[in-house]
Amino acid sequence: MRTSTDDLPGAEWPEATESRMTARSETRAWVPGIVSGRFFETWDFYTTLLGFRTLAESNTFVHLQHPTGTQLAVLREETDGAPEELVCATRGRGFWLMLEVDDAMAEHLRLGEAGVESLGALRDTPWGDRQFVLRDPNGVLVYLVQRKVDAEAAAQVGACLAAVGVPVAD
Secondary structure (H helix, E strand, O other): OOOOOOOOOOOOOOOOOHHHHHOOOOOOOOOOEEEEOOHHHHHHHHHHHOOOEEEEEOOOEEEEEOOOOOEEEEEEOOOOOOOHHHOOOOOOOOOEEEEEOOOHHHHHHHHHHOOOOOOOOOEEOOOOOEEEEEEOOOOOEEEEEEOOOOHHHHHHHHHHHHHOOOOOOO
């Protein structure tokens, strides 16, 4: 894992200028992170079962990316040099993840055949989603959700966007 550009030929950090200090930088990604007491199991869970790939890795940190572009970081519990807020592992409280899928039923069947236990059955929600929930090795709930967009709902969204001047394709 790279932590500096010192080993890259000709790579230097640009100088700070007044315009750079007042301009807002473009955000490239929002990457939530999990501190894990089950580091390797967590890494395997997201890569093997949910299709994430490893972008960067070390013995204490992995940066993962899903084919949709969603990213996730996993930090090993008790990592030297980490801020004290990141020393203790999460116990799955007050944090969840949601992965939107094209076919929740197919994912539910695939993961069930792989021996992954879901928390409850595949269900249709009152707001029209189809979903099921997994628990990662840290206790973090991972919702796999299929959005249901029917013609009426799509028309309502389109009308709202058009009302505020957003161009909408027919």
